[in-house]
Amino acid sequence: MHIYINRLSARERVQLLERRFTHEELAELHAALLRGQQARRRTLRILAVAVPLGCLALIGLMVARAGLTPAVLIAGVAVLLMVALVLAAVWFASIGLYARQFNDAIDEGYPELLGRLHL
Helix, strand or coil: CCCCCCCCCHHHHHHHHCCCCCHHHHHHHHHHHHHHHHHHHHHHHHHHHHHHHHHHHHHHHHHHHHCCCHHHHHHHHHHHHHHHHHHHHHHHHHHHHHHHHHHHHHHHHCHHHCCCCCC
């Protein structure tokens, strides 16, 4: 099993650090990467609503079947906490790490653009 983590490749990082892009090329690259990041954010927002709602529906069914007991309450809270942790890990793997790596490379390779082309 392989978990895909969206990250800046070593080649891309070297190109950014060595200033191999003109400012125009860099702006185009940033615009393309930003579109991808925005699409991932939209998808993650949908997941951040749909998955907990699905879990709440299942917990509701469990309460209807077994009643509201301490075990059911603890299980429901545990499931919701695990969902929150998984969603945070998915955000980091799909959005956070790549954005941080790109922003750091831009700041280091193009100090005159400090903070202007961040994802």
